[in-house]
Amino acid sequence: MSSPVSAPTQCVGPEYRSESQKPIATVSTPVDVDTVTVLPQTPQLIALLSIIRNKDTQRGDFIFYSNRIIRLLVEEGLNHLPTVEHTVTTPVGRPYEGLAFQGKICGVSIMRAGEAMEQGLRECCRSVRIGKILIQRDEETARPKLFYDKLPEDIADRWVLLLDPMFATGGSAIMAVDVLKSRGVPEERILFLNVLASPEGIRNFAVKHPKVRIVTAFVDPGLDEKNYIIPGLGDFGDRYYTR
Amino acid sequence: MPASAPPNPEAGTSHVVVAGADDIIAKRAHYAPPWADVSIIGIAGSSGSGKSTLSQAIVNKLNLPWVVILSIDSFYKSLDEESSKKAFRNEYDFDSPDALDFDVLVDRLRDLKAGKRAEIPVYSFEKHARLDRTTSIYSPHVLILEGIFALYDPRILELMDMKIFCEADADTCLSRRILRDQRDRGRDIEGIIKQWFTFVKPNFEKYVNPQKNVADIIVPRGVENHVAMSMVVQFIQQKLLEKSTHHRAALTRLEIGASSEPLSKKVVVLKPTSQLRGMNTIIHDIDTSSEDFIFYFDRFTALLVEEAFNKIPFVSAEITTPQGLPYAGLRPKGEVSAVIVLRGGAALEAGLKRVITDCKTGRVLIQSNIRTGEPELHFLVLPKDIDQHEAVLLLDAQMSSGGSALMAVQVLVDHGVKVDRIVLVTYSAGRMGLHRLTKAFPEITVVVGNVVQDTEQRWVEKRYFRC
Numbered sequence: 244m245s246s247p248v249s250a251p252t253q254c255v256g257p258e259y260r261s262e263s264q265k266p267i268a269t270v271s272t273p274v275d276v277d278t279v280t281v282l283p284q285t286p287q288l289i290a291l292l293s294i295i296r297n298k299d300t301q302r303g304d305f306i307f308y309s310n311r312i313i314r315l316l317v318e319e320g321l322n323h324l325p326t327v328e329h330t331v332t333t334p335v336g337r338p339y340e341g342l343a344f345q346g347k348i349c350g351v352s353i354m355r356a357g358e359a360m361e362q363g364l365r366e367c368c369r370s371v372r373i374g375k376i377l378i379q380r381d382e383e384t385a386r387p388k389l390f391y392d393k394l395p396e397d398i399a400d401r402w403v404l405l406l407d408p409m410f411a412t413g414g415s416a417i418m419a420v421d422v423l424k425s426r427g428v429p430e431e432r433i434l435f436l437n438v439l440a441s442p443e444g445i446r447n448f449a450v451k452h453p454k455v456r457i458v459t460a461f462v463d464p465g466l467d468e469k470n471y472i473i474p475g476l477g478d479f480g481d482r483y484y485t486r
Numbered sequence: 487m488p489a490s491a492p493p494n495p496e497a498g499t500s501h502v503v504v505a506g507a508d509d510i511i512a513k514r515a516h517y518a519p520p521w522a523d524v525s526i527i528g529i530a531g532s533s534g535s536g537k538s539t540l541s542q543a544i545v546n547k548l549n550l551p552w553v554v555i556l557s558i559d560s561f562y563k564s565l566d567e568e569s570s571k572k573a574f575r576n577e578y579d580f581d582s583p584d585a586l587d588f589d590v591l592v593d594r595l596r597d598l599k600a601g602k603r604a605e606i607p608v609y610s611f612e613k614h615a616r617l618d619r620t621t622s623i624y625s626p627h628v629l630i631l632e633g634i635f636a637l638y639d640p641r642i643l644e645l646m647d648m649k650i651f652c653e654a655d656a657d658t659c660l661s662r663r664i665l666r667d668q669r670d671r672g673r674d675i676e677g678i679i680k681q682w683f684t685f686v687k688p689n690f691e692k693y694v695n696p697q698k699n700v701a702d703i704i705v706p707r708g709v710e711n712h713v714a715m716s717m718v719v720q721f722i723q724q725k726l727l728e729k730s731t732h733h734r735a736a737l738t739r740l741e742i743g744a745s746s747e748p749l750s751k752k753v754v755v756l757k758p759t760s761q762l763r764g765m766n767t768i769i770h771d772i773d774t775s776s777e778d779f780i781f782y783f784d785r786f787t788a789l790l791v792e793e794a795f796n797k798i799p800f801v802s803a804e805i806t807t808p809q810g811l812p813y814a815g816l817r818p819k820g821e822v823s824a825v826i827v828l829r830g831g832a833a834l835e836a837g838l839k840r841v842i843t844d845c846k847t848g849r850v851l852i853q854s855n856i857r858t859g860e861p862e863l864h865f866l867v868l869p870k871d872i873d874q875h876e877a878v879l880l881l882d883a884q885m886s887s888g889g890s891a892l893m894a895v896q897v898l899v900d901h902g903v904k905v906d907r908i909v910l911v912t913y914s915a916g917r918m919g920l921h922r923l924t925k926a927f928p929e930i931t932v933v934v935g936n937v938v939q940d941t942e943q944r945w946v947e948k949r950y951f952r953c
Contacts, residue, residue, distance in 0.1 A: 252814060257797055257931075259751040266802045269814040286800040286816050287792060293815025297805040311792075311841065318789060322759045331771035334945040341767025342760055366840075367785060467809070477808030 250464045250474075255286045272462045274442050276449045279457045282319055288312070292461055295438075296476040305482050306359075309408070312438055312460050313363030320404055320434045320458045321367065324348065346402050349395050353378060353407040353419050356480035360406040360436065374398065376422055378415040387414040392422055399427030403434070408479040410437040410459065411472050413444035420452045430454035438479070439463060441472050517740065517926035519896045520733040520860065521552065521625035522601035525725045526645050527718070530636040530697045531652030532690050533581065534659035534666070536708030540652055541632045543709045547719050550726070551864060554626040558633025561591045562609045564616045573614045576677040581634065581689040588639045595645050598629060602900050611671040624900065625863050627729060628722055637697040648721060651701035652708055656687075730860045737889055740922040749917070750924035753932045756793060762786070766936065769946075779949050786935060787837025787913065791879070794911045794933040795841060798822050798877035820876030823869050825850060827894050830883030833950040834911065838881065848872065850897055852890040861889040866897060873902030880910045883946040885934075888919030895927050905929040916940035 250272055256265030270284040282288055294300050294308045329343035349372040352358045361373055374394035381388040395401065403423055407416055416435055423433055433455045435448075440459040443466055448457070463472045476482070527544075529537045541555045562585055565573055572578040579585060594604040605620035623629075631642070637649050660682055667673040698704055705714040756762060768774050768782045803817040825848040826832050838845055848868035852861050872878060878898060885891050891910060898908055906929035918940040920932060 255816065256800070257754070266800050266816055267814070268802060268816045285796045287795040290800060290803075290816045290818060293803055293805050293813065293817060296807045296813050296815065298808040298810075299806075307843065314788070314840075315792065318761055321761045324760070326760045326764055329767055331767055331773070333770040334772050334949060335943050337939075339767065339770040341770065342763040343767060344764050369781060471809060473809055474807045474811035474813045475809050482808075 253284075255284060255289055271459075272442060272464045274445050274462055276445050276457075278449060278453065278455065279440075279445055279459065279462075280319060280323075281462060282315055282458075282460045284461075288315070288460060292476075295482075296474065298477065302482065302486060309359070309438065309479075309483065310363050310366075313360045313408075313436075314366055316360075316436045316438065316458055316460055317364050317367045317404070320436050323434055323456055323458075324402055347397075347400060348402045348404060349374060349398060350404045350406055351376060351394060351398075351419070351423065353405070353415055354391075355484065356408050356478075357406040359479065359483040360408060364404065364406065372401075376419050378418050387418050389418060389422060394423075394426060398423070401428070402432045403428050405433055405435045405455075406437075407435070408438040409472060410435075410440035410444045410448075410457075411466060412441075412470050413448040416444075417448055417451045420448075420455055424452075434458060439472055439476060441466050517892055517896065518733070518736060519601055519625070519863075519893055520729050521627055521863070523729065524598050524601075524626055525628045525647040525722065525729075526595065526599070527628065527630045527648045527650065527722065528636040528642070528646045529630060529632040529650045529652060530634060530638070530694070530701070532654065532656075532659050532694055533634055533686055534662035535652040535654040536662070537632045537634075537636075537652050540650075540705065540708050540715075541630045543715060544630060544718055544722070547715065548628070548722060550627070552625070552627035552726075552862075553630070553722075554623055554628075555630045555632060556606065556623065558586060558591065558631060558636055559611075560606050560609050560621075561587045562616075563587045565614045570614050576673070576681050577684075578614075579685045579689070580681075581685045581694075583635050583638050583693055586635060588642070592639065592641045592645075594623075595629075595631070595642060598623060598626070599645055601625070601896070624866065625897070627726055634694050635697075637700050638693065643700055647725065648718070649700060649702045650718065651698050651704045653698075653704055653706045654708060730855070734860055737887065737892070737922065740888075740892075740925050741918060743925075744918050744921035747921070749920055750928065750932075752928075752930065753920055753924060753934065754793065754797070755937055756790065756933070756935050762789070762935075769949075776949070776952055783833065783913075783946070783950055784836040784840075787834045788840040789837075790911055790913065790933060790935050791834065791837045791841045794879050794909050795822070797909050797931045797933060818876065821846075821874070822877045822879065823847065823872060823875045824879040824881055825868065825872075825894070825898065827852060827880065827882040827890060828865070829951065830944060830947040831881040833883045833947050834881040834913070838879070850894055852893050854889065861893045863893060863897065868898075868901055872898070875903070875907070877907050877909060878903050880908055882910070882912045883914075883950070884942065884944050885910075885912045885915040885919045885923075886940065886942055886944070887916070888922040891919065891923050892926055895923070895930060899927075906931075909933060913946055914938045914942065916942060 250269045252267050252269050254262050254265035255268050268289045271281045291308050291312050295305055325345040326342040327345050330338050330340050333339050350364045351374040354375055354377040372395045377391035378387050379390055430452055431454050435457045437459050440462045467473050531537050545553050569578055597604040603622055603624040608617040608619055610617055664678050667678045705711055765782045765786045799819040800816040801819045803815050805813050805815050823846040828851040846869045851865035854861050905927045909931045911933045914936040915934045
């Protein structure tokens with residue numbers, strides 16, 4: 244198993260350091276889709292990804308470090324939500340010109356790997372409602388099939404953070420958005436958060452749902468013959484829950 | 487009264503060595519913590535003349551945490567086998583200046599005078615040998631050196647601000663010595679008396695008594711002498727006041743250029759995204775509930791600490807994924823620890839623990855004196871190997887004048903942490919404080935959540951800890 248596509252490398256580190264002071268690492272593969280936001284390729288993010296990608300990383304570390312990445316994804320995703328100007332008085336009595344959050348939100352996780360992202364979401368949004376969708380591969384047709392969903396009743400009035408860590412071919416994500424749209428959620432109010440994406444998945448998805456915003460930590464160069472992201476990090480759900 | 491401090495070329499030279507490369511020194515604005523020029527008071531006198539009691543009484547009367555007593559007894563030379571046998575037979579002359587290691591004492595005093603930490607040997611009178619462990623002395627404003635030969639070595643006299651000689655009649659001295667050596671040093675009466683007439687008395691005439699000639703004051707009757715006591719205490723208080731004035735003047739000098747010069751490139755302010763601005767609004771709102779305040783503050787500081795971790799050194803790391811494929815990644819170059827500037831910095835600890843759960847954390851308590859506004863060091867515990875760590879995050883909730891931040895950085899530097907490895911992390915900071923800090927320590931990295939007015943009071947810790 245080897246990858247014909249090569250990933251870009253560059254020096255990473257803070258601006259005030261010279262190129263020679265920054266170590267070289269593989270960074271996210273550029274994609275030409277404007278609904279995609281890739282987290283800034285900071286040395287810390289690359290180091291976190293290095294831990295969760297490493298086959299020798301134990302489950303406890305995998306959970307802790309992937310959760311840190313997920314929290315950064317959620318923080319970035321929430322920046323896409325609307326705000327309104329709001330001035331308050333501070334404890335020292337001066338006015339503070341700030342912002343207030345607008346609009347209701349909810350999370351929807353694609354079972355089971357997506358559920359691993361719920362903790363990170365709850366750490367940023369304490370009592371957020373979380374819906375679930377179970378999509379599995381239909382063995383007869385080899386296509387994704389919807390098995391179960393449980394979503395907030397007023398989901399049509401909410402912004403939806405769709406959670407699935409691995410964005411390979413995009414098959415299940417495309418179907419999950421179809422479900423959301425059928426419940427009246429407009430594409431513009433859906434944010435798809437994932438840890439690792441592939442250029443193929445992003446392109447397939449953007450054709451079907453051009454207005455859904457995608458927030459990812461990293462885009463790997465491609466997929467292998469079994470449609471796994473490479474170099475990837477293995478099966479996220481297995482490494483998080485059972486292995 | 488004499489001038490505030492004697493000239494001290496040695497201390498100045500060693501400070502330059504600490505500072506590093508020449509070009510850095512040229513640009514660096516000088517900052518000296520208030521303990522950089524410790525006042526040393528020497529108290530000499532015959533054995534049993536009440537030196538320790540006098541020193542203790544002075545410390546009690548001053549009632550300040552920055553006054554320490556250093557006994558010259560700690561600097562007895564370790565004895566070789568032959569001398570050791572003599573000592574156990576009470577035939578070794580402990581009352582001659584030759585028994586003391588003045589070279590080490592001078593070195594340690596010079597270190598302290600330069601504001602550095604000094605390791606003081608621990609001498610065992612039972613074993614007649616130095617023990618393996620040492621005691622650290624750091625950052626005293628006043629040091630009382632007490633011992634029969636405290637005024638003996640001319641190199642030490644040069645470092646002293648006040649020289650005291652304690653006088654008592656010989657009978658009193660002998661009887662005190664008998665009681666003390668029996669009780670504290672495990673000797674028998676016969677041995678004590680033998681020692682007195684063989685060594686103590688002749689040495690007194692020969693070496694101890696002549697120290698009177700270099701003393702500033704001679705105190706008869708020790709602690710019972712109230713006039714002498716209050717003279718000494720008043721002198722020390724005056725010294726402390728002078729130091730405080732100097733320190734505050736030095737802080738003011740660091741303000742020059744604050745309004746015209748841009749902030750150092752190594753000061754990184756978090757990008758005000760809509761989430762951060764929203765969180766800031768909730769944190770700043772006086773009507774926010776405590777639950778919400780703590781929740782949003784923790785969420786904010788986790789991001790602040792994540793950002794700080796981007797400033798630590800990383801190295802390339804080739805790893806293999808579960809698919810058996812290589813990935814050119816990164817890993818931190820070495821250990822990263824944190825130092826909490828109490829109490830405010832403790833509000834960032836939850837955020838820190840979300841990023842590294844088991845981060846080694848030191849703690850330092852710096853309080854502003856209500857009367858003078860001068861920051862004062864009250865408490866300090868640091869990880870032992872902190873000078874080996876690749877990066878040290880210094881956490882504080884708010885920085886206004888920068889006084890306590892400067893002091894905290896200086897403390898780390900004095901413990902061997904290189905300035906370019908320090909990342910100060912703070913929720914908010916005034917421009918002036920940032921300017922002062924980066925002027926004094928240009929290599930430091932600062933990660934700050936919000937840049938605010940210079941005069942902002944410390945309100946965050948009050949809200950976070952709810953008192």
